[in-house]
Amino acid sequence: MTTLTALPGGTWTLGDRTVTRFGYGAMQLAGPGVVGPPADPDGALAVLRAAVDAGITHVDTSDAYGPRVTNALIRQALHPYPASLVVATKVGATRDAQGGWPTARRPQDLRRQVQDNLDGLGVEQLDLVNLRMGDARGPQPGPVTEALETLAELQQEGRVRHVGLSNVTAEQVAEARSVVPVVCVQNMYNLAVRHDDDLVDDLARDGIAYVPFFPLGGFTPLQSSALSAVADRLGVTTMAVALAWLLQRSPNILLIPGTSSVTHLRENIAGAATELSEEDLADLDAIAG
Numbered sequence: 001m002t003t004l005t006a007l008p009g010g011t012w013t014l015g016d017r018t019v020t021r022f023g024y025g026a027m028q029l030a031g032p033g034v035v036g037p038p039a040d041p042d043g044a045l046a047v048l049r050a051a052v053d054a055g056i057t058h059v060d061t062s063d064a065y066g067p068r069v070t071n072a073l074i075r076q077a078l079h080p081y082p083a084s085l086v087v088a089t090k091v092g093a094t095r096d097a098q099g100g101w102p103t104a105r106r107p108q109d110l111r112r113q114v115q116d117n118l119d120g121l122g123v124e125q126l127d128l129v130n131l132r133m134g135d136a137r138g139p140q141p142g143p144v145t146e147a148l149e150t151l152a153e154l155q156q157e158g159r160v161r162h163v164g165l166s167n168v169t170a171e172q173v174a175e176a177r178s179v180v181p182v183v184c185v186q187n188m189y190n191l192a193v194r195h196d197d198d199l200v201d202d203l204a205r206d207g208i209a210y211v212p213f214f215p216l217g218g219f220t221p222l223q224s225s226a227l228s229a230v231a232d233r234l235g236v237t238t239m240a241v242a243l244a245w246l247l248q249r250s251p252n253i254l255l256i257p258g259t260s261s262v263t264h265l266r267e268n269i270a271g272a273a274t275e276l277s278e279e280d281l282a283d284l285d286a287i288a289g
Contacts, residue, residue: 007055008273009247012209012254014058014128015162015183017086021247022272023058024051024265025213025258026070033099034065041073043260048077050262052085054269060186060211060256062090063116064101071120079122088184089117090166092132092147101136107150114154129160130186131176134167138188144172148179155180164211170199184209184254191227191245193218194288204252211254215242223287230283240271245284248276 009021029044031037038044051059059078061070074087081087091113093101104113110131117126131147134140144165154160164184165176176182185203189196189212200210216239219227224238231238239257246253257268276284 007269008244009255012252013207014086014209015181017127017162018084019058019086019254020056021251021254022056022269023060023211023254023256024048024056025256026059026061026074027065028258028260029073030066030069035095035099036066037069038073038260040260043262044073045077047260047262047265048074050265052078052082054265057082057084058086058088058254058256060088060090061121063113063120064090064093064095067095068116068120071117075120075122081123086127087121087123088128088130088164089121089126090130090132090186091117091151092166103135105131105133105147107146110147110150111154114151114159118159125158126160128162128164128183129154130164130166130184132166133172139167139169139172141169141171144168144176145179148176152180164209170196170202173199173203182208184211186211186213188212188214188217189246190215190217190219191242191284191287192220192223200250200253204250207252209252209254210250211256212246213256215239215246215255215257219287226283226287230280234274234276234280236271236274237267239268240274241276241280241284243268243272244274244276245281247272248281 007020007022011018092105094104151163162183163180166186227238231241259265
């Protein structure tokens with residue numbers, strides 16, 4: 001088993017918990033469209049165990065994945081959980097029969113989802129609960145206070161340890177922080193999608209983590225070509241460059257790349273350790289225009 005320092009990026013503090021900046025996202029362990037069980041359940045369990053064996057201490061999941069599939073796999077693979085492991089989950093949306101993600105943010109909805117996550121993971125307290133706002137198009141304006149007040153109550157009741165946000169605007173982050181301590185923000189962000197640049201920096205100054213998803217999402221063909229050129233020059237994959245850039249972008253950025261393959265997991269870990277020169281960074285920063 002490797003040590004925490006063997007993982008690229010070192011560590012970050014989420015509330016009162018220290019986690020590796022290189023984490024693991026479990027969404028891809030569910031079936032196609034994040035619905036149903038995986039084609040290879042044993043392989044899914046192996047990936048989760050390999051992640052923890054590699055020293056990863058931040059695993060991202062949700063009861064909505066499957067639904068109930070990834071939480072069940074995490075429980076089967078890792079329970080009883082290592083004391084160092086932080087399992088982050090998500091509430092604010094459910095699943096419908098068509099595989100959609102209808103919002104569910106009323107107090108009773110959130111309480112039910114928190115309980116479902118507690119039951120699925122087999123714990124009495126959730127380490128971190130991210131409130132998902134917006135929709136499939138991305139963050140949307142709107143109040144967050146009522147939903148956050150419910151999570152604050154669950155925190156006071158001891159069922160939630162820390163609270164985070166997902167798919168939110170900078171204004172919603174500011175509103176949320178007036179209601180409850182926020183330890184992380186999880187939004188789409190990568191080399192090509194840089195709308196949260198100011199938010200990343202503002203959160204870093206306040207010691208709040210930023211957790212980007214879709215590290216290769218939203219690229220145009222021209223942007224992809226620019227990324228490929230840097231990757232080819234370094235002799236690594238485009239994913240390696242994308243992950244390494246995120247780790248070097250700001251110390252508060254935590255990675256949660258997902259995969260259903262142990263080999264791919266190890267490739268991601270190795271790739272994120274790629275050292276980018278000033279020339280590389282300049283070429284990559286130009287991707288966003």
